[in-house]
Amino acid sequence: MKKKFILKGLDCADCAAKIEHAVNKLDGVKExxxxxxxxxxxxxxxxxxxxxxxxEAEKIVKRFEPDTVMKKA
Amino acid sequence: xxxxxxxxxxxxxxxxxxxxxxxxxxWLNIALYLISYIxxxxxxxxxxxxxxxxxxxxxxxxxxxxxxxxAMLIGEYPEGIAVMLFYQVGELFQSYAVDKSRRSIADAMDxxxxxxxxxxxxxxxxxxxxxxxxxxxIVIKPGERIPLxxxxxxxxxxxxxxxxxxxxxxREVEVGHEILSGCINVNGxxxxxxxxxxxxxxxSKILDLVENASSKxxxxxxxITKFARYYTPIVVILAVLLAIxxxxxxxxxxxxxxxxxxxxxxxxSCPCALVVSIPLSFFGGIGGASRKxxxxxxxNYLEALAETEIIVFDKTGTLTKGVxxxxxxxxxxxxxxxxxxxxxYAESYSNHPISNSLKQAYGKEIDNGRISDVEExxxxxxxxxxxxxxxxxxxxxxMKKLNIPYYExxxxxxxxxVGIDNQYAGYIVIADEVKEDSARAIxxxxxxxxxxxxxxxxxxxxxxxxxxxxLGLDKVYSELLPGDKVEKVEELLSQKSKKGKLAxxxxxxxxxxxxxxxxxxxxxxxxxxxxxIEAADIVIMTDEPSKIATAIKISKKxxxxxxxxxxxxxxxxxxVLILSAFGIATMWAAIFADVGVTIxxxxxxxxxxxxxxx
Numbered sequence: 001m002k003k004k005f006i007l008k009g010l011d012c013a014d015c016a017a018k019i020e021h022a023v024n025k026l027d028g029v030k031e032x033x034x035x036x037x038x039x040x041x042x043x044x045x046x047x048x049x050x051x052x053x054x055x056e057a058e059k060i061v062k063r064f065e066p067d068t069v070m071k072k073a
Numbered sequence: 074x075x076x077x078x079x080x081x082x083x084x085x086x087x088x089x090x091x092x093x094x095x096x097x098x099x100w101l102n103i104a105l106y107l108i109s110y111i112x113x114x115x116x117x118x119x120x121x122x123x124x125x126x127x128x129x130x131x132x133x134x135x136x137x138x139x140x141x142x143x144a145m146l147i148g149e150y151p152e153g154i155a156v157m158l159f160y161q162v163g164e165l166f167q168s169y170a171v172d173k174s175r176r177s178i179a180d181a182m183d184x185x186x187x188x189x190x191x192x193x194x195x196x197x198x199x200x201x202x203x204x205x206x207x208x209x210x211i212v213i214k215p216g217e218r219i220p221l222x223x224x225x226x227x228x229x230x231x232x233x234x235x236x237x238x239x240x241x242x243x244r245e246v247e248v249g250h251e252i253l254s255g256c257i258n259v260n261g262x263x264x265x266x267x268x269x270x271x272x273x274x275x276x277s278k279i280l281d282l283v284e285n286a287s288s289k290x291x292x293x294x295x296x297i298t299k300f301a302r303y304y305t306p307i308v309v310i311l312a313v314l315l316a317i318x319x320x321x322x323x324x325x326x327x328x329x330x331x332x333x334x335x336x337x338x339x340x341x342s343c344p345c346a347l348v349v350s351i352p353l354s355f356f357g358g359i360g361g362a363s364r365k366x367x368x369x370x371x372x373n374y375l376e377a378l379a380e381t382e383i384i385v386f387d388k389t390g391t392l393t394k395g396v397x398x399x400x401x402x403x404x405x406x407x408x409x410x411x412x413x414x415x416x417x418y419a420e421s422y423s424n425h426p427i428s429n430s431l432k433q434a435y436g437k438e439i440d441n442g443r444i445s446d447v448e449e450x451x452x453x454x455x456x457x458x459x460x461x462x463x464x465x466x467x468x469x470x471x472m473k474k475l476n477i478p479y480y481e482x483x484x485x486x487x488x489x490x491v492g493i494d495n496q497y498a499g500y501i502v503i504a505d506e507v508k509e510d511s512a513r514a515i516x517x518x519x520x521x522x523x524x525x526x527x528x529x530x531x532x533x534x535x536x537x538x539x540x541x542x543x544l545g546l547d548k549v550y551s552e553l554l555p556g557d558k559v560e561k562v563e564e565l566l567s568q569k570s571k572k573g574k575l576a577x578x579x580x581x582x583x584x585x586x587x588x589x590x591x592x593x594x595x596x597x598x599x600x601x602x603x604x605x606i607e608a609a610d611i612v613i614m615t616d617e618p619s620k621i622a623t624a625i626k627i628s629k630k631x632x633x634x635x636x637x638x639x640x641x642x643x644x645x646x647x648x649v650l651i652l653s654a655f656g657i658a659t660m661w662a663a664i665f666a667d668v669g670v671t672i673x674x675x676x677x678x679x680x681x682x683x684x685x686x687x
Contacts, residue, residue, distance in 0.1 A: 011168050013349035014133070017298035033290065036349070037175060037356040063127050066120075 001050060004073035005041040007034065007061060015064045022060045026053055040073065074169065081161050084113030088154050106150040114141060114157035131305055133343050140339035144660060147329045147336075152660040156340055163668030167349055170675045174353060177682065178360035184236045184255035184276055186220035192264070202254075202271045209267045213258045221254045222274045223265035230261030237279065238614040239366030255279065278606050282368055289371030293635045297351045300643070301344035308650065312338035315654065330656065337653040340663035341646050350638040350674035357681030358631030365684055366614035367624045374610040377593045379628035382573030383565055384523050384621070387558070387587075388530035388537065390580035391597050392514075392544060392618055393505040397426050399434035400486055401502035412499050416491050419457040419464040422447050427489065430503050450474075454489070465492040472497070485539040504536065510619040512544050517622035519545075521629065524573075527565060529558050558587045566592075578621060584608075595621060626687040634681050638674045645670050 010016055013036045020034035023041070028049030034041050041061075045053045061070045091105035114137070121134035137160050144153030188199045192210040202220040205211065213219055215230070229247035234240055234256045243259050246252055252265055255276035271277060316335035320326045355372035362369050369375050389395045404412040417435035420428035421444065432439065447457040453474060454467010465475055466489055472479040477492040479500070486504025490497070515526055527548040530537045537551030550561050566575050577584075577591035580598055585608040588594030596609035598616035606612050613620045649666035652658035 011171070012133070012345065013352060014298075014301055014344050017301065017348060020298075021302070036352050037171070039175075063129060064132075066123065066127070 001047050002042060002044045003050060003054065005043070005057070006071045006073045007039045007041055007065075007068050008071060009068045010034075010036060010039045010065060011067070012065060018064050019060055022064070023053075023057050026056050026060075028053055032057075041070065074165065074172075077161070077165050080112055081158065081165065084109045084154075084161075085158060087112065088151075088158060091154075092151060103150065106145070106154055110141070110145070110154050110157060113154065113161055114138070117157065117160075118142075131309060133345060136305075136309070136339050136342055140336045143332065143336045143339075147332055149333065149660070156660060156664055159664045159668045160340075160343075163671045166672055167345065167675060170679065171349065171353065174356060174360070174679070174682065178356065178363070184218070185280060186218045186254060186276060189220035190214070190217075202274075205267055205271060207267055207270060211265055211267055213252075213263050213265065215258055215260050215262065217258055219252050219254050219256050219258060219265075220274075220276075221267045221271055222269040223252055223267045225250050225252055225263050225265050227264035228262050230263050231259040233257040233259050237275070237366065239364055240615055279368065282370060282606060282612065289373040291355060291372040291376040291635075293376065293632070293639065294351050294355065294372060297347050297639060301348050304347075305342050305344050308338055308342035311650075312336070312342070333660070334653050334656060337658065337660050337663045338650060340660060341649050341653070341666045343667050345671060347639070347642045347674075349671070350642065350678045351635050353675060353678040354631055354635040354638060354681045357678055358627055358634075361631075361682045361684035362624060362627045365620065365623055365627070365687075367620055367627070368612040368614065369624075370610050370612075374593055375628045375631055377574045378576065378611065378625055379632040380572060380574045381523060381576045381593065381625065382569045383525040383527065383575045384518060385527045385529060385562055385565060385575065385577045385587075385591065386546075386618070387577075387579040387584055388528050388532065388540060389505060390616075391578050392511045392528065393507050393540065395505060395580070397430045397487075397503050398506045399430055399501055400504045400506070402499070403480070403501070404499040405480075405497055407493065407498050412491060413501065415459050415462065415464045415493065415498075416466045416489060416501060418444055418459040419447075419455055419466045419491075420489075422457070423449065423455060427487065427503055431489070431501065463494050465495075466490070483535055485535050505532075507540060507543060508616070508618060510617050514618035514620075514622055515545050517619060518625065521622060521625045523625070525565075525568075529553055529561055531555070555583050558584065559590055562587050562590050566590075576621075578618070580616075595624075623684075623687055627684050630684075630687065631681045634677055638677055641677075642670050642674050 016034045016036035020032060023029060023032040023043060028046040030044045032041065032043045041057065043053060043057060058070050061068055087105050087109035091102055091109060094102055094105065117134045118138045121138040124132050124134060137157065141153040141157045144156065186202050189202045189205045190197050190212040191200055191205055192212060197212055205221055211220065211223060225246055225248050227248065231243040232246050232252060233243045237253065237255050246263065254274040312335040315338060316332050319331045320328045355375060358375050359369045359372065386392050402409045402413055413435050417431045418439060420431050421439045443460050445458045447455065449455050450471065453471040454465065456463065456465045465471060469479060469490060472490045472492065475492055475495060477495060477497050479490045479497055484502055486502045488500045488502055490500045492498060518526055525548065526546045528537065528541050528546045530551050531553050532551055534551045537549045541549035553561065562577060569575055574592040576593040576595055577587050578595045578597060579588055580596065588596060588608040593611060594609045595611045595613060596606065597613045597618065611624060645666050649658050649662050653663060
């Protein structure tokens with residue numbers, strides 16, 4: 001399943017790349033993309049692991065960009 | 074953002090004061106520098122400390138803090154503060170630029186209707202477009218945005234479609250016409266019956282497409298983020314080595330000199346200029362294209378388009394209008410006008426597309442009183458008495474049946490042969506008409522270095538060849554069945570060079586498999602065709618093939634800007650790194666390599682948004 005999130009306040013392109021890299025490494029993630037310009041995170045992952053993935057992704061976002069808020073799109 | 078600007082200004086004032094003040098009062102001097110530093114860079118240091126506790130090293134805040142504090146510790150106060158000051162200026166500029174670019178594209182795509190005026194009984198109420206149902210009657214006043222796709226049932230008006238198509242000339246709509254959501258009603262009040270729910274309306278489809286665009290990244294973007302991942306740690310390690318090894322190994326080398334060089338490295342190690350300018354360029358290119366009515370689903374497609382070598386066109390609906398028209402009138406023994414008039418009259422009772430195009434070419438009202446004894450012979454044509462003359466109009470079978478000798482040469486298109494009182498009176502050729510800008514499109518594509526232009530068509534060979542010759546296409550494959558098109562595209566795919574791409578242009582009807590098979594699938598006339606919007610990688614909202622050339626020009630310009638930015642930013646950084654390792658470049662040069670390069674690259678990226686002259 002595919003889930004979309006808005007990364008509000010995403011202000012650093014390098015951090016966006018780092019977030020994308022880290023989320024892609026999470027267990028159960030098929031493909032994750034962070035679009036810096038549209039401030040969007042799209043995660044495609046296994047259905048049953050999605051809640052855990054979402055939680056982990058949120059932590060990753062907080063770690064690289066503490067001022068960014070991850071919201072469901 | 075304003076607050077940041079003020080901090081920079083106030084910090085700069087203290088900084089200048091510190092430089093100008095009498096050097097004899099050293100403590101005052103240092104105090105001013107420190108105040109300036111805290112005002113300008115306090116938040117960076119704070120963030121650096123916070124991030125370290127979060128286990129995030131090598132981030133920009135950390136690198137900048139180390140570089141500037143280090144510089145001050147070895148007594149280089151002005152450099153240390155200047156680095157922080159300009160770094161902040163660069164950051165501010167960068168976020169301003171990104172913000173502006175995000176906003177300008179949001180504006181260009183500001184087509185979301187806020188409400189719909191729905192007629193309920195005698196009342197007109199304002200409701201959310203989402204709640205309107207198929208069959209509801211909506212009223213659109215002048216200046217309002219059309220909220221849902223529908224059909225006009227009352228009134229006429231001019232409609233501005235520029236938000237969807239980039240076309241600046243308004244379209245005229247009247248009763249019976251389809252209207253598309255997202256367009257603006259210019260002058261008259263129109264009443265329309267809703268034909269699609271909001272979620273299925275053109276405006277939602279387009280918004281969805283644009284909002285989800287560029288989720289697919291181009292190679293340049295992938296390269297730059299990968300580069301940044303290794304670049305920063307490598308430069309930081311080099312900086313550490315530079316600070317430690319030479320003073321121990323090289324005779325006469327001083328610690329502070331090499332530490333200064335190492336700190337310079339740290340300033341240059343920030344990857345942001347690189348990382349921001351590339352997606353910004355592509356975003357600009359995609360935004361610029363959408364202003365021209367060209368929707369690109371991702372930066373990877375924009376990149377592929379720039380590398381296109383072969384463009385394959387579907388004929389009908391793409392290069393030709395897909396509407397049949399009278400192309401040629403060849404009279405024999407009568408005048409052109411007479412032949413057209415009599416044939417139109419004879420055919421006037423039929424509703425066949427051919428008779429419609431005849432009536433259209435004739436252009437005058439049909440006076441039914443002039444016609445009598447109409448006899449339609451299925452598969453042959455029609456025989457009717459017009460003004461007392463027996464007019465037979467149809468195909469060669471009809472002529473044979475009536476024993477009328479007819480023109481037997483080659484005809485491109487469908488020929489209607491006509492006999493008047495059993496005498497051959499000539500023939501009229503009806504064919505699909507090429508679009509006005511098709512020839513120009515092919516010419517412009519050739520100028521844009523497209524190696525091969527190919528046309529695929531299900532039509533007869535002579536029809537296909539004529540159109541191909543008229544437009545200047547390199548190759549044409551005719552008499553193809555829909556399934557053959559995929560095969561032909563695969564054959565052509567094997568002919569291109571390894572790096573080159575193949576683009577297929579279709580109108581989205583019956584060619585979804587081909588659109589998917591090509592490297593870049595381009596659908597034309599996206600307005601109203603859901604299948605096309607879904608299957609294609611690039612959607613051209615108008616039905617002008619010349620927009621393909623425009624799209625290629627935009628893609629090439631964008632790619633050029635992206636590679637300029639890559640080479641320029643990496644180049645300058647490496648040069649400054651080498652120079653500062655040898656002690657030639659100062660920290661001021663490093664500031665330029667970081668902030669100056671960011672600003673130049675961002676300004677350059679902004680050029681991608683400007684597509685006015687393409």
